[in-house]
Amino acid sequence: MLSLIQRVTQASVSVEGQVVGTIGPGLLALVAVEPGDSEVQFARMAERLLGYRVFADGAGKMNRSLADTAGGLLLVSQFTLAADTRSGMRPSFTTAAPPEEAERGYNRLVALCREKHAAGVETGRFGAHMVISLINDGPVTFLLRP
Numbered sequence: 348m349l350s351l352i353q354r355v356t357q358a359s360v361s362v363e364g365q366v367v368g369t370i371g372p373g374l375l376a377l378v379a380v381e382p383g384d385s386e387v388q389f390a391r392m393a394e395r396l397l398g399y400r401v402f403a404d405g406a407g408k409m410n411r412s413l414a415d416t417a418g419g420l421l422l423v424s425q426f427t428l429a430a431d432t433r434s435g436m437r438p439s440f441t442t443a444a445p446p447e448e449a450e451r452g453y454n455r456l457v458a459l460c461r462e463k464h465a466a467g468v469e470t471g472r473f474g475a476h477m478v479i480s481l482i483n484d485g486p487v488t489f490l491l492r493p
Contacts, residue, residue, distance in 0.1 A: 348388045348452065349428050351377040354401050354487035358421045360471040361478045368469030370419025374401070375481050379428035380444040380452035389452060391493035393459035396420065401487055409487075413464070420464060423471035423479060424453045446474065 352374050359369035376396055402411040402418070413420060426449060430438035444452060450473050460468045471477045 348384045348392050348493050349379045350491045352489050354484045356482045356484045358481035360423055362472045362475045367472055368421050370421045370469050373418030374413050375421045377423050377425040379426055380449040381429050382444045384452050388493040389455045395491050397464050417466040420468045422457055424473045
């Protein structure tokens with residue numbers, strides 16, 4: 348499992364011209380499920396998304412987490428994040444979980460985050476063509492593994 352997180356002042360995701368998820372200050376997380384990911388990876392990624400310290404404290408240091416700031420979390424499935432790009436001029440997606448497995452894993456991650464983050468978790472729509480709008484704050488972007 349991989350998650351590319353971006354600290355944002357706002358972000359939204361639209362499908363067919365309709366906004367399906369939107370947040371104010373918080374994190375946009377692009378999520379890819381890899382073959383064999385299990386409950387261990389889903390739980391650890393939820394823990395990292397909510398606890399990773401990327402927000403400034405009073406001294407301007409990145410010492411506060413999403414849980415500390417009660418910011419929004421926008422989770423968007425993105426299988427292309429798991430692509431193998433090491434050779435050639437076209438990505439290979441053999442390193443991404445098959446669609447059914449990926450959807451189950453993504454939905455489990457969403458459920459875990461919603462259980463633990465009362466401030467709100469929004470999502471895109473799995474398998475849909477999505478348009479994402481965001482204002483990256485910093486810019487602050489990290490690639491997380493469980």
